[in-house]
Amino acid sequence: RKEVEQDPGPFNVPEGATVAFNCTYSNSASQSFFWYRQDCRKEPKLLMSVYSSGNEDGRFTAQLNRASQYISLLIRDSKLSDSATYLCAYNFNKFYFGSGTKLNVKP
């Protein structure tokens, strides 16, 4: 089993839609969780940290479900500029990244 699993997508959604991604992780002792955004041929950029019960930043909401060992990312009112690959990651002694979920927001 992979340390971090994500649906590769792509998720094709119209502008203004709400879209959600899930990410499952294998290590129940993990404490720190993150969502990164990566544009084509660019480096990952930190989008949100996900601590304890989750957090919200504008149109983005991240949740942590420890019982089921997954984190989620919800994007509301999606914009064309949200088109990217979204990587989830966790830290337990070192970092483990998923392979990413590709999002295409269409006009």
Place this chain on the structure above:
Amino acid sequence: DTGVSQNPRHKITKRGQNVTFRCDPISEHNRLYWYRQTLGQGPEFLTYFQNEAQLEKSRLLSDRFSAERPKGSFSTLEIQRTEQGDSAMYLCASDSKDSYEQYFGPGTRLTVT
């Protein structure tokens, strides 16, 4: 610009040659990480330093790979006797002891011909 920087941005080399990449982390960050990323995959952990100490190295890393951070500031990653399978983006990231929020550099894209 006080972000993570990496040099060179691109490197094309012939199989069998040695290459060295440099990473300059955010100045107040004491942890520095190296990753490799190939198309369609997430960053794959290679090694990390806390100050000048190399604390972990991936089991996937062959003996041809070595990394240093001699003064706890910049770091170098060397690949000896490169193989075509080494072609990838090599990413560096840093974070501080107060937070595990990592910030990545722009990467070095290696092509081995």
